[in-house]
Amino acid sequence: MLELKNVHKVYRVGAFGGGRKRAVRDVSLTVEPGEVVSLIGESGSGKSTLGKMVLGLFRPTEGQILFEGTDITTIKGHAARKEYYRHVQGVFQDPFSSFNPIFKADRVFEMIRSTYYPGVSDADWKDRVLDALGTVRLDPDNVLNKYPHQLSGGQLQRVLIARALLLDIKLLVADEIISMLDASTRIDVLNLLSDLKERGLGILFVTHDLSLGNYVSDKSVILRKGAIAEMGPTARVFENPLHPYSRHLLSCVPQLHRTWAEVDAELAANPPEDVELPVAPDEESAPLVEVEEGHFVGINQG
Numbered sequence: 001m002l003e004l005k006n007v008h009k010v011y012r013v014g015a016f017g018g019g020r021k022r023a024v025r026d027v028s029l030t031v032e033p034g035e036v037v038s039l040i041g042e043s044g045s046g047k048s049t050l051g052k053m054v055l056g057l058f059r060p061t062e063g064q065i066l067f068e069g070t071d072i073t074t075i076k077g078h079a080a081r082k083e084y085y086r087h088v089q090g091v092f093q094d095p096f097s098s099f100n101p102i103f104k105a106d107r108v109f110e111m112i113r114s115t116y117y118p119g120v121s122d123a124d125w126k127d128r129v130l131d132a133l134g135t136v137r138l139d140p141d142n143v144l145n146k147y148p149h150q151l152s153g154g155q156l157q158r159v160l161i162a163r164a165l166l167l168d169i170k171l172l173v174a175d176e177i178i179s180m181l182d183a184s185t186r187i188d189v190l191n192l193l194s195d196l197k198e199r200g201l202g203i204l205f206v207t208h209d210l211s212l213g214n215y216v217s218d219k220s221v222i223l224r225k226g227a228i229a230e231m232g233p234t235a236r237v238f239e240n241p242l243h244p245y246s247r248h249l250l251s252c253v254p255q256l257h258r259t260w261a262e263v264d265a266e267l268a269a270n271p272p273e274d275v276e277l278p279v280a281p282d283e284e285s286a287p288l289v290e291v292e293e294g295h296f297v298g299i300n301q302g
């Protein structure tokens, strides 16, 4: 459904745009219907840039982003873009910033109606909204007619997902959507993503949190300095991380019931085996080697 082919992004930076910042290097990946793919990386690794390019907010400097076979960078004109957003929607970290505080939160549903379904009757539209709210497990009495400040971050995040569901959505880009939620709400939103996956939605789940990536995704893509360090079925990447960077990240994850000292001692006693990775030919390319079926490791890049 979604295919990124050798995507690069170089930002112009500096006072006169004379500088260059390479944010994404040679990224190729796919997201299939009903598949959750996590883009995992530290701050600055390029994950949000990738999410924004999939949402058409930035153009790749090089490479292709294909959605159902069409390169989205070739989509021109209001009608074609509108059609794209009927199928591909994003939800972001800070739900409060997605709402205008002076309007009731559910106004976002009306905006979908006026843009995409102007002919739908009031009664039919109400049924659709109630259905979408039911899917995201929100009680309509608790959210309809409420201002954003009267709702919690978790409720607002679910309103935004319900809004996406009113469209014929096939791919959801979820960028750090639960970073700002408390622990119990996080679980609700994560379980909601799993329901959406069951309905056949593809989800690109952008996170800096390895444990979240492990919890939600079928496939994990570990990004380092804009390039893929490791990618594969989540179980394989987490059970058998092969890139030194993935190993390092995994060794940094706090583990319940174990102290840092215990983890350090264990690592010292059983240091991960060194894997010899060939070196990439230049700093722009970021080739991958397939080490087992569907499990790719990035050639050492800078």
Ligand SMILES: Nc1ncnc2c1ncn2[C@@H]1O[C@H](COP(=O)(O)OP(=O)(O)OP(=O)(O)O)[C@@H](O)[C@H]1O
Pocket (backbone or CB within 6 Å): 011, 012, 013, 021, 022, 023, 041, 042, 043, 044, 045, 046, 047, 048, 049, 050, 208
């Ligand atoms: N609009 C922009 N103009 C110039 N440089 C940018 C822009 N957006 C991001 N960058 C730079 O590109 C790199 C990747 O940024 P990006 O936001 O994609 O990373 P990230 O992994 O999502 O990090 P974070 O989790 O902190 O948002 C960073 O070095 C960042 O400073």
